[in-house]
Amino acid sequence: MLDRYSVLDGRIAHSDAGTIPVDIYVMPDGDERAYLTDEMGIDPHTLASSIDPDETPRIEFEDDYIAIILKYPKNYSADDNFLFRVKSMGIFLFAERVILVIDEDFPQLFTGKFATKVYTKQDVLLRVLTQTIRHFESHLRVINMCSDEIETQLDESYNSSNLLDMFTLKKSLVYYVNALSGNRRAFERIQVGAAKFQFTEENIELLDDLQIENRQFLDQAQVYSQILSGLVDARSSIINNNLNVLMKNMNAIVIAVAIPTFFTGVFGMSEFTEFLSGPNHRYWYLSFPLFFILMTGLALFVFWLIKKFEKH
Numbered sequence: 263m264l265d266r267y268s269v270l271d272g273r274i275a276h277s278d279a280g281t282i283p284v285d286i287y288v289m290p291d292g293d294e295r296a297y298l299t300d301e302m303g304i305d306p307h308t309l310a311s312s313i314d315p316d317e318t319p320r321i322e323f324e325d326d327y328i329a330i331i332l333k334y335p336k337n338y339s340a341d342d343n344f345l346f347r348v349k350s351m352g353i354f355l356f357a358e359r360v361i362l363v364i365d366e367d368f369p370q371l372f373t374g375k376f377a378t379k380v381y382t383k384q385d386v387l388l389r390v391l392t393q394t395i396r397h398f399e400s401h402l403r404v405i406n407m408c409s410d411e412i413e414t415q416l417d418e419s420y421n422s423s424n425l426l427d428m429f430t431l432k433k434s435l436v437y438y439v440n441a442l443s444g445n446r447r448a449f450e451r452i453q454v455g456a457a458k459f460q461f462t463e464e465n466i467e468l469l470d471d472l473q474i475e476n477r478q479f480l481d482q483a484q485v486y487s488q489i490l491s492g493l494v495d496a497r498s499s500i501i502n503n504n505l506n507v508l509m510k511n512m513n514a515i516v517i518a519v520a521i522p523t524f525f526t527g528v529f530g531m532s533e534f535t536e537f538l539s540g541p542n543h544r545y546w547y548l549s550f551p552l553f554f555i556l557m558t559g560l561a562l563f564v565f566w567l568i569k570k571f572e573k574h
Contacts, residue, residue: 263288267372274372274380282383286362286371289313302361303327304354312352313365318443319350321451323458328355330387331440331455332448335393335401344408344427346401346434348441353390354460360386384465391449391472398442398479402486405431405438407512409490428494435487442480449473518565 268280287294290309298304308329311317315336322329323535330353338346352363360383362371371393380386409431415424449472452459456466 263290264294269380272381273378274386280362282358282386284360284362284372284386286364288367289365290363298361298363301357302354302465304329304361304379309335309352309363312350313351315347315365317350319441319448320453321448321455323455326356328357328459329353330448331429332391332394332454334364335397335438335441338401338404344430344434345435346405346431348437351390353387355383355387358383362390383454384459384461387459387474388465388468392468394445395472395475395479395537398438398483401477402438402479402482405434406486409486409493413471425494432487432490432494435483435490438483439480439487442476442483446473446476446480459521514565514568517568518561 264285266276266278267274267284267286268277269284270277270280270284274284287298290298290313295306295309296307299306301323303326305322305324308322308331311331316422319333332351332353333348335349336347336349349365352361354361354363371392372392380389380505409428412424412427412431449469453466453469453473456469459465530556
């Protein structure tokens with residue numbers, strides 16, 4: 263699907279009348295891919311890398327264009343069950359055109375202040391880089407909120423599904439750390455090749471700021487990952503300890519019930535009734551209640567004795 267923008271009067275808008283066309287291809291179909299490779303001269307492998315979620319961020323300098331492969335967060339939905347993934351984006355800078363290739367819609371790409379004060383293709387590139395970094399920032403906030411919510415639920419229930427959700431968040435942070443690390447290397451290459459991008463001093467200063475923000479969010483993702491790893495290990499230990507305590511209590515109950523069962527099997531109600539009632543069976547109505555009370559008391563005494571020795 264093709265979404266056309268252009269630079270018009272210092273901002274990026276849906277228009278074909280601007281000075282610099284900005285074409286966004288969302289999961290291009292066969293005809294669009296043919297146009298990009300045959301008409302625009304984009305390398306088919308580089309084009310495929312633009313929508314490959316496992317591709318490594320990189321910069322390629324070609325004769326007619328510059329290709330930039332970056333990572334950005336996948337749009338999250340409730341069906342993802344706390345799994346935050348990353349996607350790849352291809353940015354192709356031509357002499358008088360900018361082409362973006364992504365595999366899902368990026369609705370916040372050219373909105374608000376990110377669509378203003380844009381006059382050149384370099385400004386378009388820096389706006390895309392800025393919005394990509396800010397997208398990571400918003401997702402890291404959501405991950406932190408999800409982590410706090412799951413931690414609260416674990417404090418209340420120790421449900422194994424909540425622990426699995428924490429593992430999923432931890433896995434998501436691994437994706438984010440790798441993506442931000444890859445983007446950092448791409449930003450460094452952009453800075454080294456600033457002359458090839460024809461950056462002005464103002465562009466270079468903005469790129470420096472973007473690199474600082476990217477490193478900050480990378481450090482933040484690493485800290486979240488370490489904290490979440492510690493929480494997962496701690497919660498796993500607590501759940502295992504609670505399970506061990508539960509098993510000890512169950513064993514104590516089994517032993518406490520087994521000993522009265524032994525006496526029940528040896529004497530039996532008929533023998534006990536005969537022993538208590540005597541030859542005239544005068545006290546037969548006391549046999550069962552008395553036997554039940556004795557066996558219950560014995561079971562409680564054995565359970566108390568086991569728990570007492572556990573403390574020592």
